[in-house]
Amino acid sequence: MDLHPHAPERNLPRLNVLLAGPRGFCAGVDRAIKIVEEAIRRYGAPVYVRHEIVHNRFVVESLERQGAIFVEELDEVPDDAPVVFSAHGVPKSVPAEASRRKLFYLDATCPLVSKVHREAEQHFSRGRHILLIGHAGHPEVVGTMGQLPEGTVTLIEDAERARTTPVPVDRPLAFITQTTLSVDDTTDIVAALRERFPDIHAPAKEDICYATTNRQAAVKAIADRAELMVVVGAPNSSNSLRLVEVAERAGCPKAVMVQRGRDLDLSLAGGLRTIGVTAGASAPEVLVEEVLARLRERFELAIEEVVVAEETITFKLPSALQTEGAR
Ligand code: 0CJ
Ligand code: F3S
Secondary structure, three states: OOOOOOOOOOOOOEEEEEEEEOOOOOHHHHHHHHHHHHHHHHHOOOEEEEOOOOOOHHHHHHHHHHOEEEEOOHHHOOOOOOEEEOOOOOOOHHHHHHHHOOOOEEEOOOHHHHHHHHHHHHHHHOOOEEEEEOOOOOHHHHHHHOOOOOOOEEEEOOHHHHHHOOOOOOOOEEEEEOOOOOHHHHHHHHHHHHHHOOOOEOOOOOOOOHHHHHHHHHHHHHHOOOOEEEEEOOOOOHHHHHHHHHHHHOOOOOEEEEOOHHHOOHHHHOOOOEEEEEEOOOOOHHHHHHHHHHHHOOOEEEEEEEEOOOOOOOOOOOHHHOOOOOO
């Protein structure tokens, strides 16, 4: 006989959750999303966005509901609509083409990516050949290489290629990097470059951004206590993919990426005592909450947040959006 007919029937196993801090949105992502929202508010829908504003379907779909239309190339944008360039940056040819067509455009390139673009231009103006450490085909890499004439930047993808890729011998060299790389892999690649080219010019302050650095450090801080790491992020998000790698390399037996709470296979956490949860720079906190809600379907959660750095940085909106008025 049931002596407690009204007692909750939940007698769930306990699961410790280590929440990595910082996680989720960075200042550049926050700014990029605000640029699209503010453009829709000022100019009305539709506002076109070239490429996913940040690599997250949930963000993209929420902006679509507000009136954004996402395209891959400028030729899909009509002459009379505003267009926003994504946080990852664009080759110089893109604003040039927009100006030629007299399009009204807003550039949501993260200021920390723009900083790398300016470094590239400076090296070029000083006669240096540039080695860009990054992942082939990623939009940030396409954008950074596209700041300079073809043939003046060589892409270096890993330490092996740092040792072997042919580079011009008649000019001084400099390296720059993508902002969302693995901090540890990049250290190895830079070491290989310095060994091969002792005089190579390095960035004054490294190009991997504060958000990438902090999210990787936060994952490292919890990886050896976690039996599973759940990374909220998208498979085309470079910084999120790096968090999966960092977790496994730092001693976590398994790391998985999920885009939404429903994507998490709860059987992975069955029988575990402690898991870690983090989110890439383009993943909103509401999706972390979804993951926690999903876990609560089968576990009694004991959540501990482990914070390795406080982030206070914010970026201003482009000047066109700072004052009231027409475009
Ligand atoms: O490239 C960037 C400026 C990072 C933007 C935020 O992250 P995400 O996931 O959109 O882009 P990555 O693929 O570069 O990490
Ligand atoms: Fe910028 Fe770094 Fe975020 S480059 S968009 S602050 S991941």
